[in-house]
Amino acid sequence: MEDTLERIQSVIISASTKARGSSIAFRRQRNPTRPAASWITTSRIGNSTGKALSVVFSTIGCSHARGESGGCTMCSYLLDGTSVPPSAAELVEQFAAAMSKLDDEEAPLSVKLYTSGSFLDSEEFPSEAMKSVLETIAQDPRITQVVVESRPDYVTESNVSLLRSILGYRHIEIGIGLESMNERVRMLCVNKGFSSDDFEQALLTAKQQNIGVRAYVLIKPPFMTERDAILDSVLTVRQSAALWASTVSVNPVNIQRHTLVEQLWTDGLYRPPWLWTVVEVLKRGHSEIPQETNLVCDPVAAGKARGAHNCGRCDQAVIRAIRDFSLDQDPKSLEGLDCECKTDWEHVLAHEDVSLYVHSDRHEGR
């Protein structure tokens, strides 16, 4: 049986690699001195709310996606990267450009350092650049929270102590795409390429420096029924909270270009999760985790065909409720939502499990 699973995994990896295809060759060469994106949002910072600057650095992209392993089945961040690796100086310049957006903002502020991969991977983000970026932050007393993203492999003792020593008293979180606590789901459905042990190890390492881990939980990887997805995400939320993740961020799959998920979606073999599913995960997840753990969700492309969506009539109201809940952590925000399509969703939950028929938009219309 283990052998069969391994072979299933290799089929998925090669399908994922194939879906990515030659797309990587067509990556844009970006202006190396500008970030791929940066924006300001209202965000939960500690126990209050404030402004958060998110910076997506333009880098050569995720090592997992660049390599032989094919990358994750739903992710095309690699395509957002640039074909020529920016120098350390250029990365620092990217950061300065983004930081200017915070000029008129007041404390408390949060800065989120994203790349199309791992901020802590020195191949992707040279250490001099990392140090320089962190030092710039350290000089700004308004910034009380710093979030970086990384695969667990790079959450090393030296990296976390560097973070702590430069950023000092600040609240630090490392976002890790755990996706699922279920080994099979993470390794096969997502092709994540690291184990639960790797994740736990990273978590312990970070904890030594009093650095929190923000666990990203994926809602509805491919090859799962809608109900599989709910059960798996709720379980993952609970277990990662129990492991002392400081924030659990649930992310409904969205259809990104040149991914296996996109190919399945085109063939009518995959449907992004219903927003009802997201609500269900948040509701059940919230009731099963300790008070101090934040449970948040900012669904990408929500309400659109490529993102988590419902029937189209109720989507905006449900998305608003999800956002409200993410800010106030009050389960009441998720109550009182209703729409006719909820009946359809309930049917899908029961029927997909039995039939394994994918109630995709292509088959079912929207």
Added chain:
Amino acid sequence: MSIFRIERGHDGPARIGRLTLDELETSTPSLAGPPQEESHWLTYSVYERSSSSDSAASMIALPTIFASHDETDTLTHKSSLVLLPSIPGSSSLGQEMAELLLSWQLGFLRERPKSVPPQHCVVRIPVGIDTVLLKEYLSQFSELGVRSASFLLNSELGSDDFSSVKLRSAIPRNWLAIALGRIDPHLLPLLIYLGFDVIDIGRAFSAAAKNVRLWQVTNEKVLEVDHQRFCSCRHCISIDDFGETARDNRLETLTGHNIDMYRQVMSESISKMHDGQLRWLVESRTHASPSMTSLLRRIDREIYEFLEEFTPTIGQGVLPLIGPESYHSPIVRRFRERLVERYAPPPHKRIVLLLPCSARKPYSDSKSHRRFSRAIENGIGRSESSIAETIITSPLGIIPRELERVYPIAQYDIPVSGDWDTEETSIAVDALVKHLAKFSDEAVVLAHVSGGYQTIVNEAESRIKQSIIYTSSGHSTGSRSSLESLTEVLQDLKSKLEIRATEQKRLQDTLRSTADFQFGKGTGSLLIPDSAHLKGKLYHMVTCQVEEVQTCSFIGSSGALSLTMDGGERIAPLDRYVVRFEGAEIKGGSIFAVGVNEADPVIRPGDEVVVVGKDNTVMAVGKSEMSGPEMCEFEKGRAVSIRHKRK
């Protein structure tokens, strides 16, 4: 214990069966859906994911391979069918994935022989898996005791649906076949025809949730249409306007209506199956959409052998052949192929007379053919046995007069408009060319045809060696002038070819041709040798005696021969239509499949067969109730109804 027994074939692969799950007994074909207060179907639910009231469901699905779930130890006490774990949405990942999903299920069963008894288990057949590969795996499942398989359909009528249908044809004949997924009501007759025993009606619920009302062939979005259709069903009757109906009421009404639609189509299909007219229902449903039509055509083309094996060679009542969907239906195609293969014209035929078919069947009872026969008699008198009367018809091609009573020639009914489409023309041309090739080059072909029939002869002409004389030059074939010209031409030929008055061979020709058609070439002269004495009225009953012993009799109403023990002994050495019986003695009026390990694979339900014992002697003759391969494969069921047995 779960047992599936096929009780009654056959109308194509469709069958009536009985599924026994401990206390529960259901006849199949059956619908399957989620548990409801009064469900008239097999219920399904998911292992440990449904409310406790659902746990009594008759089908339990195990969670997918990737799902987090606990061990399935508790299944032992359940009397349900168990759907094995697989994954959704994997059909585009190719053969290797499909194979791995089967091997996973196999491994799953092997690791848990106690908690999940294989007899209860349903293999989920991966969409698109190669048939040969599937068969290899199925034999392993079979060895473990598995007897059921499920298939996924999406009602798109495209390659996925075709794949599932084709794979259905590859499972052992005595397995239970379950269709899951989205199945619109208009697919039901086809699925039942193809031998699906259990059909998922989950679609009734999801359609209702989307405000879709399902009908026999179309779907209606009740909140979007300009004109809501009237429905007299017990659910809809109280509703004037769905737009003004409260949501709960609307949902309940639509769900009720949709479920009843499935029940209605199901019962219509079963009723048609009993009448032997399910194929007709399937063909008429293909008019719902071009994709239905092309799906059926593809099925006819690619799994003909499967359809044909279960299609009886006898039948009652009218057989409607309604259009292009019938051109390649198994009954029709089999007739055309058998004619080419098995018919040999009697050697004394010197003239081939091509005639149009008649709306009335059998042909010779029709007005037009009675006129033809008078004209023939006037022309050639007592030498009519030298004429090979050949009737041209669609979509069966051509029919020798001797076989006009054979099934389905005496039964079929077609729209007679006189217009032939290209396909039926080419079918007839082909049949005519092959038929005439069986006659000597010196034979004279008389074409007493007009209109579309004449086009066929014209188109065939370049591929025919014999010379053709047209006898109805532009006039309708039944007109006085045409008939007179036929008579004159025959009078001419009679003297030119020096045809002398011969003895009447009509009975012999008919019986021998029928024998050849029924049992294969060469059997006619064995059963009806030259020394045979034929007694009776053709088209009523004719008996054949050889030295005072009867070998067979021809029954006009069925157009078939029935054998006596002596007849059976005469053809047994050819080893055709032989069923080998393992038992020592035949008790009662039947032999059962359990006693048969070997039978001619060509045997079809309804065929006249010879039962041979272990000592190689004929034990009985009778009528087969199933196909030869079924007799060998089945452990249950009546294989042959005995007509005569050794005393």
